[in-house]
Amino acid sequence: MHVSPVLAAQTTYPFVRIEEAKRRKAAEGVRIFDFGMGDPREPTDPLIKRALVAALDEATGYPAAVGLPELRQAIAAWAERRFGVQLDPERELIPTYGSKEAIFLFAQVVLDSASGKDLVLLPEPAYPVYERGALFAGADVQTVPLLAEHGFLPDLEAIDDDTWARTALLWVCYPNNPTGAVAPAAFFERLAALAREHDFLVCSDEAYSELWFDEPPASALQVVDRTNAVVFNTLSKRSSMTGYRCGFVAASPAVVESLRKFRPSVGTAPQVFVQRAAVAAWRDEEHVERNRALYARKRALLLDLFARKGLALAGSAATMYLWVEAPDGESSEQFAERLLGRGVVVAPGSYFGPSGEGYVRFALVPTEAECAEATALLEEVL
Numbered sequence: 616m617h618v619s620p621v622l623a624a625q626t627t628y629p630f631v632r633i634e635e636a637k638r639r640k641a642a643e644g645v646r647i648f649d650f651g652m653g654d655p656r657e658p659t660d661p662l663i664k665r666a667l668v669a670a671l672d673e674a675t676g677y678p679a680a681v682g683l684p685e686l687r688q689a690i691a692a693w694a695e696r697r698f699g700v701q702l703d704p705e706r707e708l709i710p711t712y713g714s715k716e717a718i719f720l721f722a723q724v725v726l727d728s729a730s731g732k733d734l735v736l737l738p739e740p741a742y743p744v745y746e747r748g749a750l751f752a753g754a755d756v757q758t759v760p761l762l763a764e765h766g767f768l769p770d771l772e773a774i775d776d777d778t779w780a781r782t783a784l785l786w787v788c789y790p791n792n793p794t795g796a797v798a799p800a801a802f803f804e805r806l807a808a809l810a811r812e813h814d815f816l817v818c819s820d821e822a823y824s825e826l827w828f829d830e831p832p833a834s835a836l837q838v839v840d841r842t843n844a845v846v847f848n849t850l851s852k853r854s855s856m857t858g859y860r861c862g863f864v865a866a867s868p869a870v871v872e873s874l875r876k877f878r879p880s881v882g883t884a885p886q887v888f889v890q891r892a893a894v895a896a897w898r899d900e901e902h903v904e905r906n907r908a909l910y911a912r913k914r915a916l917l918l919d920l921f922a923r924k925g926l927a928l929a930g931s932a933a934t935m936y937l938w939v940e941a942p943d944g945e946s947s948e949q950f951a952e953r954l955l956g957r958g959v960v961v962a963p964g965s966y967f968g969p970s971g972e973g974y975v976r977f978a979l980v981p982t983e984a985e986c987a988e989a990t991a992l993l994e995e996v997l
């Protein structure tokens with residue numbers, strides 16, 4: 616059998632490896648505390664579930680790729696409240712099936728290698744989907760390291776003009792997975808200026824924009840001229856709705872027009888009842904505030920423990936992640952392996968890229984009670 620050479624060249628998706636290791640440990644009878652994958656285990660708010668149930672009676676055929684007008688309007692209203700920006704729900708927004716597929720597919724929509732724009736620039740450590748999507752689209756890929764000494768921001772000034780000339784897309788993600796770092800508004804302005812100068816798109820993955828602790832993070836939507844910005848967001852983390860699959864892309868009318876043309880071939884619109892639930896979710900902030908407060912409590916438990924044990928934290932200003940330095944003399948994998956030995960699952964930083972070596976990522980997804988139990992256990996392990 617023949618398979619795509621791009622597929623054949625890929626290593627196992629990192630979280631599949633973590634799941635396998637976790638299952639082996641559980642089979643030995645060890646109680647598992649899973650801080651591995653960023654999949655919130657808190658129940659979705661009843662207000663959202665009720666909206667879904669109420670929509671089940673509606674007759675639904677194939678959902679249209681452009682999504683329900685009410686959903687696009689609810690997203691535009693949210694973006695205005697949250698970021699103070701005005702989006703045209705008709706021409707600048709399209710709903711997506713979560714944001715993963717939209718991120719994966721995006722290079723296929725806009726890459727035009729024949730014009731010399733054949734490069735996708737992406738950060739590392741990072742969510743693996745930017746790279747995989749770019750490779751399947753036939754792009755050349757170049758990574759830019761995210762380092763502690765640079766606040767886990769890419770060093771934009773270190774990228775030379777020849778590289779910019781070939782760049783079709785640059786991926787950024789703030790608040791960042793996996794480091795938890797945030798980007799100042801000035802970073803997005805600098806990116807917007809570079810994108811105009813060198814004619815590329817800034818793809819801003821803002822999946823974690825609502826999981827913050829001190830002040831609400833900036834968005835690429837807020838730049839003075841957002842012509843080259845393509846923003847991906849989702850209800851998965853904001854509203855603990857990973858299982859529902861509902862997000863959006865906000866971009867210039869030209870980009871949204873291309874997505875409207877592309878997406879019906881893929882068939883990735885959320886079910887209509889999910890879109891109705893999404894309308895309820897984007898309209899409500901109270902459940903998001905409760906979510907944030909819950910993450911803040913879990914975070915405080917672990918931060919206390921790390922401080923007592925002398926474990927250094929890097930980044931970690933926002934998101935559901937804590938980016939923790941492995942103790943001296945231990946690699947990311949060795950530290951993760953040692954924790955797994957006692958049932959505590961974390962993601963080795965090296966799984967997200969070479970610059971992740973030396974760190975592990977804790978996703979604050981176990982319940983608050985489980986986090987308290989895990990803290991007591993880690994008290995002995997660390």
Ligand SMILES: Cc1ncc(COP(=O)(O)O)c(C=O)c1O
Nearest residue numbers: 713714715742792822849851862
């Ligand atoms: C950085 C980042 N972007 C996007 C996603 C995609 O989430 P979803 O497809 O559930 O919207 C994730 C999921 O973990 C993520 O970590």
